[in-house]
Amino acid sequence: xxxxxxxxxxxxxxxxxxxxxxxxxxxxxxxxxxxxxxxxxxxxxxxxxxxxxxxxxxxxxxxxxxxxxxxxxxxxxxxxxxxxxxxxxxxxxxxxxxxxx
Amino acid sequence: xxxxxxxxxxxxxxxxxxxxxxxxxxxxxxxxxxxxxxxxxxxxxxxxxxxxxxxxxxxxxxxxxxxxxxxxxxxxxxxxxxxxxxxxxxxxxxxxxxxxx
Numbered sequence: 084x085x086x087x088x089x090x091x092x093x094x095x096x097x098x099x100x101x102x103x104x105x106x107x108x109x110x111x112x113x114x115x116x117x118x119x120x121x122x123x124x125x126x127x128x129x130x131x132x133x134x135x136x137x138x139x140x141x142x143x144x145x146x147x148x149x150x151x152x153x154x155x156x157x158x159x160x161x162x163x164x165x166x167x168x169x170x171x172x173x174x175x176x177x178x179x180x181x182x183x184x
Numbered sequence: 185x186x187x188x189x190x191x192x193x194x195x196x197x198x199x200x201x202x203x204x205x206x207x208x209x210x211x212x213x214x215x216x217x218x219x220x221x222x223x224x225x226x227x228x229x230x231x232x233x234x235x236x237x238x239x240x241x242x243x244x245x246x247x248x249x250x251x252x253x254x255x256x257x258x259x260x261x262x263x264x265x266x267x268x269x270x271x272x273x274x275x276x277x278x279x280x281x282x283x284x285x
Binding site: 092093095096097099100102105169170171172173175176177179180181182 | 201
């Protein structure tokens with residue numbers, strides 16, 4: 084699993100300030116808490132696979148998302164607990180502020 | 185006074201995702217509530233005047249900051265009440281997440 088251990092607040096903010104990445108985070112945030120994972124292919128964003136892949140990587144690099152491989156499949160989850168601990172209220176307020184656009 | 189009436193969440197987020205603009209917002213947020221204004225020249229940021237001016241304009245365009253002229257002087261304030269109403273918790277959580285860098 085690839086995880087950046089200590090995401091920096093500005094890095095997280097800059098990674099979130101993009102409509103496609105926000106949509107990925109929103110879909111991951113909507114996963115049931117006990118599981119919380121989505122296959123990369125199950126995330127629906129209106130961009131090409133290679134563009135989506137670039138955004139996934141940016142979210143992982145910022146420590147917002149972690150990924151896990153199982154055979155040829157890739158699964159991702161939002162690092163919700165870590166983010167909420169380091170940046171209280173940030174993910175919730177950002178998702179709320181940018182919903183219903 | 186120049187104010188964008190209905191800031192959009194993504195626009196606000198993108199405007200905040202910059203270290204100089206965050207510093208301006210942080211200094212404005214630290215002004216006493218009854219007054220809440222700072223002269224543009226009183227805001228200390230480690231960039232040239234023209235770069236600072238560009239950032240002030242971006243913050244005004246995003247509806248985060250409002251400005252007011254008095255003679256040749258320009259005053260700015262954070263549109264705290266409007267932002268807190270439209271985007272609950274956003275400014276606080278962003279400032280908290282990016283403090284102490």
